[in-house]
Structure formats: structure tokens, C-alpha cells
Amino acid sequence: MSIRILTIEDDERIRTAVRFALEDEGWSVLEAETGEQALEGFNSMAPDLVLVDIGLPGIDGFEVCRELRRGSDVPIIMVTARDDTHDVVAGLEAGADDYVTKPIAPKELSARIRALLRRVKPEDASAAPRTVGDLEIIPDEGVVRKNGEEIHLTKTEFHLLCELSDQLGKVLSREHLLEEVWGYDYFGDGRLVDVHVRRLRTKVEPDPAHPRHVVTVRGMGYKLQA
Numbered sequence: 001m002s003i004r005i006l007t008i009e010d011d012e013r014i015r016t017a018v019r020f021a022l023e024d025e026g027w028s029v030l031e032a033e034t035g036e037q038a039l040e041g042f043n044s045m046a047p048d049l050v051l052v053d054i055g056l057p058g059i060d061g062f063e064v065c066r067e068l069r070r071g072s073d074v075p076i077i078m079v080t081a082r083d084d085t086h087d088v089v090a091g092l093e094a095g096a097d098d099y100v101t102k103p104i105a106p107k108e109l110s111a112r113i114r115a116l117l118r119r120v121k122p123e124d125a126s127a128a129p130r131t132v133g134d135l136e137i138i139p140d141e142g143v144v145r146k147n148g149e150e151i152h153l154t155k156t157e158f159h160l161l162c163e164l165s166d167q168l169g170k171v172l173s174r175e176h177l178l179e180e181v182w183g184y185d186y187f188g189d190g191r192l193v194d195v196h197v198r199r200l201r202t203k204v205e206p207d208p209a210h211p212r213h214v215v216t217v218r219g220m221g222y223k224l225q226a
Contacts, residue, residue, distance in 0.1 A: 002026065002027060002028040003026075003027045003028065003048045003049070003117060004027070004028045004029075004030060004045070004046065004047045004048050005022055005027050005028070005029055005030065005047060005048065005049050005050075005051060005113065006030045006031075006032065006038060006042070006045055006047035006049070006050045006051065007019065007022070007029060007030070007031050007032070007051045008031075008032045008033075008034075008035060008037075008038045008050065008051065008052040008053060008056065008061070008064060009031075009032075009033070009051075009053045009056075009079070010033050010034060010053065010056055010057055011053075012033075014053075014102070014104070015033075017104075018051065018104065018109075019031065021104075021106035021109065021110070022109075022110075022113075024106075025110050025113075027113075030045045030047055034056060034057060034058050034059070035052075035056050035058060035059030035060065035061065035063060035064040035067075036058055036059055038050075038052070038064060039059070039064065039067055039068075042068065042072075047074060048074070048075075048117065049074065049075045049076075049077070049113060049116060049117060050068065050074055050075070050076045050077070051076075051077050051079065051109075051113075052064050052065065052076060052077070052078050052079065052096075053078075053079045054078050054079065054080050054081070054087055054091055055080075055081060061078055061079075061091065062090055062091060062094045063094075065078065065091060065094035065095040065096050066094045066095055068095065069094070069095035069154070073152070073153075073154040073155050075097050075098075075116040075117065075155060075156070076095060076096045076097050076098075077096065077097065077098045077099060077100060077109075077112060077113065077116065078091040078092075078096040078098075078099045078100075079099070079100055079101070079102060079104065080099055080100075080101050080102070081101070081102050082101060082102075083101045085191070088189075088191055089191060089195055092191065092192065092195035092196070092199075093195055093198075093199070095154070097116055097154070097155075097156045097192075098112055098116060098182065098192060100112060111184075112184075114183075115182055115183035115184060116156075116182070116183075118183055127139045127140040130165050130168070132165055132168065132213060132224060132225075132226050133212065133213055133225075133226040134146055134147045134206075135204055135213065136148075137161060137162065137165050139162050142158060144158065144161065144204070146203075146204060151203050151204065152203075153200070153203060154199075156181065156182075156196060157196060157199060157200050157203070159181045160177065160181050160193075160196055160197070160200055161200060161204070161214075161224070163177060163180050163181050164214065164222065164223065164224035165224050167224075168224055168225070168226075169223060169224070169225055170223060171217045171220045171221050171222070171223045172221050172222055172223065173220065173221040174190040174193045174194075174221055174222075176221070177193050177221070177222070178190070178192065178193060181193075193222075197216075197222055200214055201214050212225075213225060213226070
């Protein structure tokens with residue numbers, strides 16, 4: 001079955017160019033001109049990935065991300081008009097997994113989409129359930145429990161937690177996490193890691209402001225500890 005990508009973009013020229021680029025990769029493209037249209041038809045469209053412009057009329061891209069995240073862990077790539085730190089961080093905090101800037105480079109967009117869609121099954125050894133303090137992580141089921149209660153993580157948050165738990169107590173650099181979780185090398189941006197760590201902490205930490213499990217090691221990266 002072909003991968004289905006929902007593009008939410010009000011500019012018809014950009015939308016058409018993106019559709020052609022994605023169809024050249026063999027993917028099926030669904031289109032919406034507004035956030036309202038996309039949210040209304042999201043369940044029936046059932047996309048495998050969403051590409052959303054931040055600067056939409058009406059409901060903007062930030063709100064679209066937040067609404068989608070209330071009920072779905074679909075991978076989301078946001079499109080920004082420029083590499084503005086505020087917009088990038090705000091979009092990631094709203095629930096996006098990654099971002100691209102306009103003008104969109106088709107090859108880079110395709111690479112980012114492939115990386116987010118690629119879900120490598122863990123090897124047998126790393127697939128074993130593991131307990132870290134009050135957290136129980138079951139990689140091959142995609143389940144995380146905190147004090148026995150299952151918590152919802154997006155696919156990116158789950159892969160980030162699994163990578164940290166695979167190397168429990170070891171400091172992992174942002175570059176390492178970008179490569180292993182996002183599948184990026186030179187495309188990577190450390191802000192992706194930092195924002196997703198903050199989002200992960202809100203779900204797994206008793207007190208996100210004073211993290212006990214996902215710990216920052218200044219100048220080096222992050223580590224998971226019990």
C-alpha cells in the first residue's frame with residue numbers, strides 16, 4: 001500500500017510543486033488548503049505523515065499540530081517561511097517532529113520524510129523490556145508505563161526514550177541522537193533533540209523542571225538514569 005502524505009498549504013503553487021515532488025517518490029498525496037479542512041477530514045484521510053505550513057489562514061499550523069497531537073501520533077513536518085528559532089521551537093513544542101524551511105528543497109524534504117517514516121524494528125537483545133526507576137519500557141510493543149500506568153508518547157518520543165534506555169547511564173550527544181532517532185546526519189538540528197527531550201520529560205518525569213530520569217550533561221548531551 002502506498003504511503004499517504006497529507007499536505008496542508010494555502011498557496012496553490014507551493015502545494016502543486018510539493019505534490020509533484022512527492023508523487024515522483026511514489027507516495028500518494030492528499031491536500032488541504034486550510035487547517036480547518038485538514039482537521040475535519042483527517043480521520044477519513046488516514047495519512048501516514050502530515051506536512052503542514054505554519055502560516056495558514058484561520059487555524060494556523062501551530063494549532064493544527066496541537067489538535068492532531070490530542071488524538072494521533074502521526075509524524076508531522078512543519079513548513080516555516082524562514083529558519084526562525086521562535087517559529088521552529090514553537091512548532092516543535094506544539095507537537096511537530098521536524099521542520100523544513102521555504103523555499104522547500106525536494107531532495108531534503110524527501111530525505112526527512114523517509115527518515116520519519118523509517119521505523120527500524122529493534123534487535124532481539126534491545127527489544128527486551130527494561131525498567132528504569134518508575135518507568136517500564138517495552139520496545140517491541142511500543143508501550144511505556146509510569147508507576148504501572150501506560151503513558152502516551154509520539155513515535156519520535158518513544159524512539160528517543162528507547163535509544164536512551166538502550167545505553168542506560170551513558171551520555172549520548174545530540175549528534176548521536178539525531179542520527180539514531182531521526183536518521184539524520186548533516187540535515188540535523190540540535191533544537192529537534194532539545195525540544196523533544198523537554199516534551200518527553202513532561203510525560204515521564206515526576207517533576208519535569210527537576211528531571212530525575214532524562215538528565216542533561218552540560219556540554220555533552222543527555223543520559224537516562226534510574
